[in-house]
Amino acid sequence: MADHLEEQELEAEALAAIFDTAFEIISTSATDEISNHWKISLYPIDTLDEDECLEVNHICCNLIVKLTQNYPEELPNLEIDIIRGLGPEQKETLESIAMEEAEQFLGMPAIYSVCEKIREWLADNNVKGLDDQSMHAQMLRKAREQELKKAQAEKEYESQKIKEELTQAEAEEIAVRKRRAEGTPCNKENFEAWKEKFEKELAEKEANDGDDDTPTDKASKKEAAKRKAEEEEMESRLTGYQLFSEKLGLANFDALEKAAEEAENEEGDIESELNVDDLDVDEDLFDEDEDLDDLDFDSDEDDDDSDEEELDI
Structure with a gap:
């Protein structure tokens, strides 16, 4: 209480x-x-x-x-x-x-x-x-009441319709969430359908992008692509050392250097050991040449001897 x-x-x-x-x-x-x-x-x-x-x-x-x-x-x-x-x-x-x-x-x-x-x-x-x-007033009131009832019925109908639409939208949303949670099984048919749709959309997008470009844009894109290709080509070019190394191989290059050094050493030894008297010369080759008769080989030897005498003095 x-x-x-x-x-x-x-x-x-x-x-x-x-x-x-x-x-x-x-x-x-x-x-x-x-x-x-x-x-x-x-x-x-x-x-x-x-x-x-x-x-x-x-x-x-x-x-x-x-x-x-x-x-x-x-x-x-x-x-x-x-x-x-x-x-x-x-x-x-x-x-x-x-x-x-x-x-x-x-x-x-x-x-x-x-x-x-x-x-x-x-x-x-x-x-x-x-x-x-009065009777007239009562009739007017009844007519108005009917209008109000009709308006109320329409209002309730619209309210119910909106409620049903919301309910349907909620049901669809629940179904979508359920499908997302469960996922779509991937099989050959689904993949082929997706691939076809994707390629079609990609082609349409590329076509639309190309149609939207003005002549100036197309020329700019072409020039940019050309510059990019040139830059890539320059970056991919090899230096002289790289070309030589790739052609002969680094191992071959080292071997060549070693061989060159050995050749130089051997050449020095050969010059020191070389004796003109040991050479096998064909004198007939010189006899056939008339111009060689004018040469005075003895005078050269005399000059050499005189030089040696002066040095001895």
Whole structure:
């Protein structure tokens, strides 16, 4: 019991913060059967200016709330008090709406939800003449109610359609995630299909890239390709040493150097050991040449001898 009264007190504080002066505590008691008695003024359009409120709000009412000691475990006692623009028929409609909403929140604080439901109805029916009980006015109200019901049905249909689309999209997303998790088995057929698709896309991309190029771009690309080819050719050229080494081999090159050194040494030895007298000369070759007769070989020998004598002196 004490917990219920404390919960009702907290709900009263929340309603006072929300509705401000439109919320009024008529009475409160911890011992009576009716523990709390409240009044809440409800308008289709909230406004602070009183004159503007009367101008824009053609209908309005008070919600009278009576709570028992066991609320919210028990339903509240709800009553509609008409302020302006409403008739007995609308009063019954609003009271029915209020009780249906309270039943949905049984076991929980429900007064705020009830107020919002009533304000929604007031906003949809904020027109003059609802309190007119003439036959003409009643016919107009019924026609309007039918229009409202039709609009509400369309709204619910669109809402349901969106919900179904979202549900379908979620199902497709779940299926996609499942396929990604499981993966696609790779076989010959799948690979061939993928390869064909990939090559087709690659060819289309290359064709599109080629079509988009201007003549200047094509010439620039051609010149760049030519320069690149020349640079690659220059980089791939071998030096003279590399050419010689690759042709003969480094081992052959070393052997050639060694052979050249040995040849030089042998040539020196041969010159030192060479004796003209040991040479086999065919003198007949010189006899046949008449020009050789004019040569004075003896004078040369005499000169050599005189030189040797002078050196001895």
